[in-house]
């Protein structure tokens with residue numbers, strides 16, 4: 649690590665300690681073991697150097713939500729690792745957590761370990777084909793793990809599939825050779841009661857598990873609502889702001 653980024657290292661290190669404590673406390677409050685919930689640091693809008701700092705502090709998985717930005721960051725991180733600039737040789741897993749256009753499926757299938765935001769059969773089919781091609785080209789070693797993004801408020805512009813269409817999409821992904829149905833994801837609508845939303849999501853997840861017992865992941869909870877998410881069965885909290893700071897406001 650360069651000496652000149654020691655300020656940033658100290659800042660991120662303190663933030664990571666604090667988020668880990670929050671997460672441990674949330675698990676304890678929910679009567680769940682701390683190991684039941686994974687922290688997924690979200691590095692979108694922040695440079696690859698911040699992901700490197702998080703890596704050296706023990707993080708091995710990162711979330712990105714904008715495809716273009718992610719490809720560049722993944723490449724930069726890999727180049728630094730290959731050049732010996734990163735201590736440790738553990739593989740890193742990149743997660744795509746944001747809304748995705750079908751025409752980006754090929755690219756995502758090359759860099760993403762998992763995708764948390766699949767919400768249509770058309771997108772699932774495109775990812776399946778892309779993952780199969782990436783597998784046969786040796787660009788990936790295992791099927792693409794897919795979490796279905798569920799719409800809790802039936803507002804299609806926010807992403808997420810309507811609950812009545814969820815069983816069919818789950819069945820389709822479960823039988824796709826390039827994909828592995830890993831679980832569900834949701835983002836509660838702004839201003840909603842997180843506790844209520846995550847309780848519903850937990851119920852939906854239980855139903856999906858009846859037909860798909862391996863779909864155990866529940867990606868739920870961010871900086872502002874991770875405690876409620878952990879109370880309602882989250883297995884993965886996606887945290888950006890509390891680790892890396894505020895992002896610039898964008899109109900998108």
Ligand SMILES: *Cc1c(COP(=O)(O)O)cnc(C)c1O
Pocket residue numbers: 690692713745746835870871872886887888889890
């Ligand atoms: C940006 C983002 C996050 C991180 O949110 P914070 O509030 O900064 O922790 C989590 N999930 C998704 C889908 C995101 O796009």
